[in-house]
Amino acid sequence: MTARSSIPVLLLTTMGCSGDSAPSSARQVSGAELGGPDVPLTAETEELFLLGGASAATEWEAFTAISEVHFDQNGNLLLLDRRQNRVVVVGPDGRFRHQVSRAGQGPGELRLAVGVAPLHSNRVLVRDVGHNALFLFDEGGRFLSQEVAIQEPPSRIEGQGIISSSQNVPILLDVFPDDRLLIARRLGDRALDIHTIGQGSREVYQAYTPPPAETGDGENVSIRVGDMEVPIPLGIIPRRTVFGPPLLGAVLADGGIAVVDSVGYQIKILRSDDGSVRTVLERAIQPLPVTEEMREAAREREGAGGGTRVIASGPGVSATDAEALSTTLTQSMVPEMAFASELPVISDLNVDHESRIWVSRSGDDGVSPGPVDVLTQSGGYLGTLSADEFQVPDAFGPNGLMAYVDLDEFEVPILRVVRLVSLTNR
Template sequence: MLVWIAAAPPPAFAQDRPLTADFPEVYRAGGLSAPDWAQFSGRGAVSFDGSGNLFVLDTRAAQVIVIDPRGEHLRSVGRSGEGPGEFELPFQLVVWRDGRFAVSDMLRESIQVFAPDGRFDRILRMGDQGALMIRPDPNAVALYAQGSSQSGSRASSAFDELLGREPQRDSIDDFGIGRIDLTAEEFVVQPLLQAWRAPRDEAPEEAPEQLTLNDFLDQAKMDALWFGRVEGRFFEPQLRWDILSDGTIAYSDSSAYAVKLVRPGGQVIDVLRRPIEPGGVSRRLRSAAIEREIGRRESLFEDSGGLPRDVRERIEEREFYPEIQIIRQLSATWEGGLWIRRPGEDPWDTGGPIDVFGPARQYIGTFAAGTISIPWAFGPDGLVAYWEVDEMDVPTVVVKRLPVEVR
């Protein structure tokens, strides 16, 4: 049941239409006492098909578990291995409405496609474009994909050069969206959209260091290659995007509250806005951002002797974008609406307020900060999936049902 709160909100939220919702639980699977099939090793990707079946990717177990709308085990697909239908390092899961699904594998640099009954269909080799972030095309056996930043491919490019191979260049970068036809003979990313990127005033790119095979066996060297680069500014706007049920691309690429709706051909058909201005960057926020980034990098270098001094200095000297991007997360609902999360108390706070837009692109209302998070997956008939963990970090997937007004 959706409840409209009649009391006047605090002045800071006067422009919001506050929402609260009772999301009834449909079922849960997982936890310490769960059957073997629901002993999930972590919180992996989840997605629904058009029948309300929930697909769960368990990366450590190298399999996809399918749960029917009553919460019963339907089937498990996959295992560790190098053969058809087997995975080495499954990374992403996409599910189409007819029940077909695909899994990307980082180590095999491939995407495997499966029939609705779980039978292996085909495999496509991605090459060095395995870092793509993918979404299913709701109208075809195809994917929409966002590219990766150039720094993310430095190690693989260096390895290619060491082996005498021509480094493969992504056809789209981290501000580009393309389409991949999975029925084609070859894996090809067709660029569709290049979003705006905040201009940078940077020094020219340094020539890459020549690496030897011994360098790839040196943990400290590899950590520096993967995790030591410091580029861009703190709080630079990032590309946030998703695909609506009719195939429209919804995306935000600036600090403003503006969600562009674009047809696959690149035509902007609408822009969703709210009269909310981006916040500035205070001295306290600058200090907190630097401290947080140093802590994050230290955890990445803990196996190779700690954070190098030059990396720490580059973080401390890193510049700041002047304002905070308002749209922190953007997710499309099954019916074609949008849930949009704004910043919480700090930009990295994941508990910020969530605005809901309906399929007709109208503003419905806002869930207050700290009351709810965006679901991991939206499904038919208002089904949504969340992950929960207990005090021992044992995961449970929880399926709930949304009221009609916020689907």
């Protein structure tokens, strides 16, 4: 007989939402039209080292799920393994340097780490939703302080046998040169915030917020946590609109913010002091209509855990059970997905240490990577990299360093680090 749980479970969701671009501010805006066809660009890289995989030589590189990877200003790599609940620091030569904290319940120990960021002051920031806090560590991994979390007020839903809460977890997009954080709120009133560590957040830019997707006639989900069955009330997780306009952002070297929040090819460069638009970069590339094949591919991706991530935690729920719970909840959302009518031209946005803007375009099927445009922060168009020849890395580092997270033939995470030697037009 299956036991029915009455423990409270905290559910936090990190997901995308549809919308259109927000109106520009009253300040004069300069525009840069990147007209004409694609100019082919070639990237030459050199392999540096490989970590992880089923044949990992040492215990420290036996990763199970690398959810984030970042370079600091000195070329060190920070890796977050969400299943192991640990943060590992690797030197530019691929050698282990140290681990940041450890799993535990005490001050500075990691209960449920969901994000990590290297700060320009050589400190390390870890987001821990288990403690509902931000942790600061020095460059050697020693705990410094606990600060107020980046969060939105939770909503509360009561269901049979369980009292649950749902919270939209704001996305940490990037770090400013002065260690302030660029945050995206992608559900509800979509906006970008600037968070000052230890002080709180202020809104710097608000995107258009479309009407919410209609709630389907689904049923409550009953899932297992260990040997217990846990009912999740209908509505605890908001319905997601797939292929809606993204809300992307990255920080430039001069403190400006590159933003994408529309289905078309439009990149706004904001002033960080007041969020006003100083430049708009555009290309005449039209969004594609969403087809049934695209919708089916999106369902398969979401069901396999390749899209929205649900974070689950609660008293008495182990890291292993929380991971299983997150997977089940993610899969339960697939039948409730709604779809926009157009595929956004831009799927991702990154800025490297040279302040080049890497614009990832959507593939023709709506799921696969498309070509990548490389721009200067002033609007210069350097060219376009073919999706068959180049993939945008999971992290950019100084001196051309790039890191890629992948899986080996045994589905074990591997980390590949290369150096970008040159970008040339063909």
